[in-house]
Structure formats: structure tokens, C-alpha cells
Amino acid sequence: MAQTDEQSLMHEQLLDRDCTTLSRHVLQQVVKTISSNGSLLSPEAQDISAIMNRLGLAGKLIARRLSRAGLMENALGMTGGVNVQGESVKKMDVFANEVFISVFKQSGLVCRLASEEMDKPYYIPENCPIGRYTLLYDPIDGSSNVDINLNVGSIFSIRQQQGDDLDGEANDLLQDGSKQLAAGYILYGPSTVFVYSVGNGVHSFVLDPSLGEFILAEENITIPEHGPVYSVNEGNFWQWDDSIRDYIRYVHRHEGYTARYSGALVGDFHRILLQGGVFLYPGTVKKPEGKLRLLYETAPLAFLINQAGGRASTGNQDLMKVVPEKLHQRTPLVIGSTEDVQLVESFIQDRNRRTSEGPVAAR
Numbered sequence: 001m002a003q004t005d006e007q008s009l010m011h012e013q014l015l016d017r018d019c020t021t022l023s024r025h026v027l028q029q030v031v032k033t034i035s036s037n038g039s040l041l042s043p044e045a046q047d048i049s050a051i052m053n054r055l056g057l058a059g060k061l062i063a064r065r066l067s068r069a070g071l072m073e074n075a076l077g078m079t080g081g082v083n084v085q086g087e088s089v090k091k092m093d094v095f096a097n098e099v100f101i102s103v104f105k106q107s108g109l110v111c112r113l114a115s116e117e118m119d120k121p122y123y124i125p126e127n128c129p130i131g132r133y134t135l136l137y138d139p140i141d142g143s144s145n146v147d148i149n150l151n152v153g154s155i156f157s158i159r160q161q162q163g164d165d166l167d168g169e170a171n172d173l174l175q176d177g178s179k180q181l182a183a184g185y186i187l188y189g190p191s192t193v194f195v196y197s198v199g200n201g202v203h204s205f206v207l208d209p210s211l212g213e214f215i216l217a218e219e220n221i222t223i224p225e226h227g228p229v230y231s232v233n234e235g236n237f238w239q240w241d242d243s244i245r246d247y248i249r250y251v252h253r254h255e256g257y258t259a260r261y262s263g264a265l266v267g268d269f270h271r272i273l274l275q276g277g278v279f280l281y282p283g284t285v286k287k288p289e290g291k292l293r294l295l296y297e298t299a300p301l302a303f304l305i306n307q308a309g310g311r312a313s314t315g316n317q318d319l320m321k322v323v324p325e326k327l328h329q330r331t332p333l334v335i336g337s338t339e340d341v342q343l344v345e346s347f348i349q350d351r352n353r354r355t356s357e358g359p360v361a362a363r
């Protein structure tokens, strides 16, 4: 039976959507970014698109392993080792870390990789004369969720090498978040979602396993000004500053707030990006600088949230302005809807003010 015009239009639209793959979209975006603010020099536009495509391949390889891990020998559980963070290393952490390294070998794109799982940056010498890019990444964020089949993610940030790094210390990476060319994450959940920005909006893609392609799901994602969710590990309540406790008491006592916390930053962030609200990982007595790492966790997410119209801070400072002193530096994190982040900051500023004014004189 002949298709109606409406049916053929719908099929054409569906086909066009299925053809909006990650690599095609990134190329369109980086061309737009060049024309808007010239943040990417035209010869590098193709590079960023190719790098993003390789990151998509890494995501597919990790998603495939995660989907079968429960049936495979030696895929789950601990390695018995401890990483540079002092955290127990899971077999999936090691696998995912190696995936990112492998997809960039012979790519001619990425010269250095800096990872949560490696004390020092990993160099791919054959790429260095050609590709001046550094990939900073957390290969599996939230790995405590892996063995119980809950969502985990990978977080990435792309920077351009500055200078010749002759001492192999990659000290040129110790710059603020504005030096990021691109950032994003891969969320391994009921579906595998790839979210990225090259400085021209935030865009999400869903992996279509039947095509083996990430297909555009949502363009120019904008976070709501305010949302009901606050996402924090309240088990740390007694380790927080009074200002954070004051904020938590406020949301406990006021209508319209609900707690959601998965133990995996990428999933908690993704919920807030789409529905609004705030994620917090404040400093604690044991970790005054917080737990999350700046260069490959909080700075990439700050890049994204700014592109989505939200806000990210340490509680006291715009997170994109933090200059790290070391590769694995940690920062406190308050990130999400502008109104909700500013509410948290207001409790911190109020406490700072009262502390600076000293004890109230007896009247």
C-alpha cells in the first residue's frame, strides 16, 4: 500500500535522525564553534571530531564488557591493587583504563592520557609529533556500582598540549578549566548515553546497538533554573562544615526537595542536568578538599554545566577558575541549577560572614 505523504515524511525524519551520528554532529558543532568564537583553529576541527569518535568507540567497548561482565571470568571484583588515589582498584577500572589507551594508539591524535587510574600521564610517542592533544579521563566513575549492576560512567576532558613537556611531568595541564577544548561523559545505564560539548551547547546521544552508532537524542540541553533534587551522601553529615549542615537542615524542613544519590557521579549529574537540582560533594573532616578530582571529574562537568546554563563551584569559587597544583588534585563540588547552587553558596557565605564578624558581643 502506497505511503501517505505524512508517513513518508515521518520515515524521512526518522532516517535523518538515525543518520545524525556522533561523528557527523561533532564536525557540525566544531565548525559552528570556530565561526562563533574561534576557540578551535580550523585544522584542529577535524581532530576534535575524530577524537570524539574514538571516545565513542571506547564507550562501546566498555558498554559491551559491562553488559557481559556478570557472565565472564575475571571481569568483576577487585584486582587487589590500590591506585594513586589510595582506592582499591576494580578489574573493570583496569580494563576501562586500557580501553582508552588502546583506542588512541595509532590514532595520531592524542599524545598524552592522564587518568584517575595512573599516577603519571601515559605517553603515546608515535602520536606526539602529530597530535598535540591530551585526554584526561576517569575510565569508570562510580566503580563501586559495577559488581551490583548499577549505573557507572566515564568522564573525559580534552586539552591541547602547551609547550614541549620535555620533563614528562605534563605541568602544562595545571591550568584552569577554561583551557578545556571539549568535555563529556558516557553513562552506562539501561542504555548507553554519550554527552559532550565543544563549547557550543551540550548534546546527548544514545547508542543504538543494532547500528553500533551513537544517535543524536537531544541537542542544546538546558538545565532548569531550579529543580527538586539535592544529591549528596548524607552519611558524611557530621564531617561537614556547619554551613553545609545548615543547608541540609533547610532542605529537610522545606517542601519541594527530594534526595537522590546513586554513589556514581555521572548518573547523579545526568539526572540533575535533565531535571534540575544540585549535586554536592563538600569537603569533609577526612577529605577537606573533597573526594572528587578536578582535572578529570569536576572540571569537565563544570564545563558541561556552564554550557547548559547551570553553575559549578567549590562552594567558595567558580570551579572553572580553580588552578590545580597537581595532576590528581581534588576539589569540593557544588554543581547544578543556578538557583540551587547559589542557595548552597549563600549558606557558606553566611557562615563565612558570621565567622569573620566573630562571636556576637553579649548584649
Ligand code: P6P
Binding pocket: 141, 142, 143, 144, 233, 263, 264, 265, 266, 291, 292
Ligand atoms: P561516596 C565514586 O567513587 C565517586 O568518585 C563518584 O562517582 C561518586 O559520586 C562518589 O565517589 C561517591 O563517594 O563517598 O559518597 O561513596
